């Protein structure tokens with residue numbers, strides 16, 4: 001397991017820490033296209049795919065979701081051979097343009113940090129223990145980091161509601177939820193409120209995959225402390241204090257992490273597993289649990305989310321897109337560490353029912 005631990009600071013006037021993110025890149029193997037049954041489109045790399053998982057509803061937003069897949073076989077040898085350290089950012093953009101053009105858009109068009117003025121790559125490079133700009137190979141090892149973190153920069157800027165760029169064709173601009181996130185200036189505003197995601201550390205599901213304690217045990221939720229940690233009443237704004245807006249933002253970026261791993265699958269070193277699938281599975285589980293906790297303990301929050309077509313579309317889009325890439329990487333060596341267990345947790349019938357309620361509210 002090769003984890004890079006990156007501290008993400010979202011773009012806010014108050015520089016609120018989003019968390020120390022376990023992020024990895026890379027993946028192994030990729031498949032060619034095949035014609036699917038039942039109108040399911042299993043396109044070749046570089047072409048559109050949709051609805052390949054049994055966990056999506058082909059009659060609803062999630063099952064209808066389609067996007068052009070990255071092309072992991074697009075040649076980048078010349079770009080690697082021509083690498084110049086001073087042009088490391090352009091190198092990242094160029095290899096993404098070749099294999100995952102939307103990732104290139106996120107890196108290229110993400111605004112610089114409002115406080116430091118640094119571009120999104122420069123901002124995160126500071127947190128590496130050794131400088132990855134020294135070689136093309138080192139930069140390529142962290143492609144997932146660049147796309148994920150630049151994706152945050154791209155979304156969390158210059159908007160009055162909440163922007164979620166899904167791909168080159170779809171951007172959802174939802175009316176931000178208040179409550180937990182309203183401690184951040186950009187989310188200040190009237191209800192509907194949302195509750196801190198740290199509440200998930202006390203729900204009925206947390207015991208099925210409890211947070212890691214140190215020394216780290218092998219089978220625990222390594223994302224819990226990073227994303228759900230903190231005390232909502234201690235006066236500090238911590239990662240777990242973030243509410244629904246940013247829970248969904250994280251889920252959006254973890255699909256991008258997996259898409260990037262898919263795009264650069266050929267660079268994975270043999271026999272080493274990464275958390276490419278674990279990240280989005282963890283967040284699909286968190287989103288389900290957030291909806292469940294909202295419905296059972298904070299019904300006004302649940303009602304507000306399901307009453308809003310934009311939130312419904314976002315939840316179902318992330319669900320559909322997530323499963324598209326999870327299917328594409330299913331059974332591929334090296335893409336997951338805890339993914340089998342996490343997939344079982346996500347498939348809990350009650351939790352799947354929460355997604356079904358979103359579909360029903362959407363008229364599916």
Ligand SMILES: [Zn+2]
Nearest residue numbers: 008021250253
């Ligand atoms: Zn993130």
